[in-house]
Amino acid sequence: xxxxxxxxxxxxxxxxxxxxxxxxxxxxxxxxxxxxxxxxxxxxxxxxxxxxxxxxxxxxxxxxxxxxxxxxxxxxxxxxxxxxxxxxxxxxxxxxxxxxxxxxxxxxxxxxxxxxxxxxxx
Numbered sequence: 001x002x003x004x005x006x007x008x009x010x011x012x013x014x015x016x017x018x019x020x021x022x023x024x025x026x027x028x029x030x031x032x033x034x035x036x037x038x039x040x041x042x043x044x045x046x047x048x049x050x051x052x053x054x055x056x057x058x059x060x061x062x063x064x065x066x067x068x069x070x071x072x073x074x075x076x077x078x079x080x081x082x083x084x085x086x087x088x089x090x091x092x093x094x095x096x097x098x099x100x101x102x103x104x105x106x107x108x109x110x111x112x113x114x115x116x117x118x119x120x121x122x
Contacts, residue, residue: 010047015073017045019063033062064097091120 020030027045031038036058043049044059051059060067071077094116098109 005050006047009050012050012070012073013045013047016059016063016070019065020045023063025062030059030062034058064093064100066093091117 020027025033027041028038030036031041034041034055036055040049041059044051044055056070057067059065060070068077095113098104098112098116101109104112
């Protein structure tokens with residue numbers, strides 16, 4: 001039987017791995033983005049290490065996730081205590097995601113952002 005901390009670390013690691021894979025990042029690419037070592041990130045994903053707040057923040061930035069999302073997954077923040085993003089943060093995140101989608105040309109990204117912003121004004 002595994003203790004709750006081990007189960008929590010494994011669940012957090014699995015969540016981080018799934019988010020990294022969704023972002024189509026290799027472990028090495030994520031190591032470069034976070035300035036953390038590849039072996040350490042591998043251990044976090046396998047639940048061997050419970051990452052510090054600093055590491056969670058680096059990982060959340062690399063994955064374009066809110067730090068709060070990772071804190072909830074790490075069991076350090078109750079889901080009900082999580083403050084929702086304010087409108088400016090949400091708009092910034094959406095625009096950032098549009099810019100990060102390399103399947104779209106710059107013109108397509110600009111058009112999509114223009115439509116999105118016009119809908120917010122309307």
